[in-house]
Amino acid sequence: MDKTVDAQIKLGKKDGFRFTISYFLFSLLWMAGLAIIAAVLLPQHLRNVVGAEGSTAVFGVLNAATAITSLLSNLIVGNLSDRTRSRFGQRTPWIVAGGVIGGVSLFAIGLFQNVWLIGVSYCISMIGLNMMIAPAMATLSDRVPENLRATTSAFYSAGTTVGTSLGTLIGARFITLQTPGFITAGILMGIAGIATVIVWPHERSAKSLPSVTGGVKELLASFRPPLKGARDFWLAFTGRSLLIFSYYMILNYQLYILLSYIGQSETAAAATISVMSIVTMVVGLVGSLVSGSLSDKFGRRKLPVNIATLLMSIGFLLPWIMKSPFSMILFAGFSGLGYAVYGAVDQALNIDVLPNKNESGKDLGILNMATTLGQTVGPIVTSILVGFGGYNLVSPTAVVFSALAMIFIQMIKSTK
Numbered sequence: 001m002d003k004t005v006d007a008q009i010k011l012g013k014k015d016g017f018r019f020t021i022s023y024f025l026f027s028l029l030w031m032a033g034l035a036i037i038a039a040v041l042l043p044q045h046l047r048n049v050v051g052a053e054g055s056t057a058v059f060g061v062l063n064a065a066t067a068i069t070s071l072l073s074n075l076i077v078g079n080l081s082d083r084t085r086s087r088f089g090q091r092t093p094w095i096v097a098g099g100v101i102g103g104v105s106l107f108a109i110g111l112f113q114n115v116w117l118i119g120v121s122y123c124i125s126m127i128g129l130n131m132m133i134a135p136a137m138a139t140l141s142d143r144v145p146e147n148l149r150a151t152t153s154a155f156y157s158a159g160t161t162v163g164t165s166l167g168t169l170i171g172a173r174f175i176t177l178q179t180p181g182f183i184t185a186g187i188l189m190g191i192a193g194i195a196t197v198i199v200w201p202h203e204r205s206a207k208s209l210p211s212v213t214g215g216v217k218e219l220l221a222s223f224r225p226p227l228k229g230a231r232d233f234w235l236a237f238t239g240r241s242l243l244i245f246s247y248y249m250i251l252n253y254q255l256y257i258l259l260s261y262i263g264q265s266e267t268a269a270a271a272t273i274s275v276m277s278i279v280t281m282v283v284g285l286v287g288s289l290v291s292g293s294l295s296d297k298f299g300r301r302k303l304p305v306n307i308a309t310l311l312m313s314i315g316f317l318l319p320w321i322m323k324s325p326f327s328m329i330l331f332a333g334f335s336g337l338g339y340a341v342y343g344a345v346d347q348a349l350n351i352d353v354l355p356n357k358n359e360s361g362k363d364l365g366i367l368n369m370a371t372t373l374g375q376t377v378g379p380i381v382t383s384i385l386v387g388f389g390g391y392n393l394v395s396p397t398a399v400v401f402s403a404l405a406m407i408f409i410q411m412i413k414s415t416k
Helices: 003-007 013-050 052-083 092-111 115-143 146-173 178-199 216-221 231-251 254-262 266-298 302-322 325-352 357-389 391-410
Strands: none
Touching: 013 052, 013 092, 013 115, 013 146, 013 178, 013 254, 013 266, 052 092, 052 115, 052 357, 092 115, 092 178, 115 146, 115 178, 115 325, 115 357, 146 178, 146 266, 146 325, 231 254, 231 302, 231 325, 231 357, 231 391, 254 266, 254 302, 254 325, 254 391, 266 302, 266 325, 302 325, 302 391, 325 357, 357 391
């Protein structure tokens, strides 16, 4: 990574504060909107449309479709934002437009009673979401100095944690009256981009940047993933994919686990999810903010990953061992804390391993594909495991993937 470019990034306290708050607000809004749908309303909507027996398989297929959509859109938008020369900046137009597209299509999921239309709308919402995430993460590299990145990343992670909990809580409240829940989800996603660019320091016009030359051939060539000097980049990509993969194997199936594995009714499961959401929100806030500030203070990125992996693994195993509603609450506490600790340094670590700062949008887009990959493929593996041997296989498999993630991240040499 080009440290001389980092050294030129200077922010006053006011602007630094605005960035930390804007990243918290950004992740809080889009994650809350998505969690309402992904964690509660979409699984329940599918149960209503195709029945309880077929909903698990359909949910897995939808996750596969959105995985592919998200992987491609994150890479494409990240690269195109690097090449954008708008008077509104490189990143701002994409972030605002992405929120609107994501919000409208997320709400539309609840209007459809056809699985194909639900799937198309869900995929479009992922395109909109990644139109926000890819340029927002590039902004963290472009405009936030190195000594503030873990703190800003921590606020982003805290927003994600609170958003997940808040969205799940809202979704649980609307499990029997879904339309208001879908409306709320669409609004939260829709305003995420607009609110973010209003709060953070105004992005300068990109018209003064060197113009992008070349035609279609050059554009296609620009999508090549980094290869030279990119060992740590790919280690970070693999570790991130596996760790998020393990977490979402259980998180996205929490409703089905409570209903089909533990044996709760819909009403009781909704109540348990509400408690889990509150627990995750509390431990997530503490874990994110404490871990992020300590990471910036001591310049350590990998140690928090070790702590996070241990906490998450404990959380994965408890429902397998205890098989009770309380064990899922403990899962929320341990795994939520671990995921927050990891998330606090996640984006800072990603920027530390970038091989070329001038292609930060594209390369961070690739690294953000790891998040999408983990969030979407994890539940697919869960659906396959359930089909083969039931929910007993899920927790041990998640522990194995989290341990592999820690090994890959510890192999990184360019950051401590």
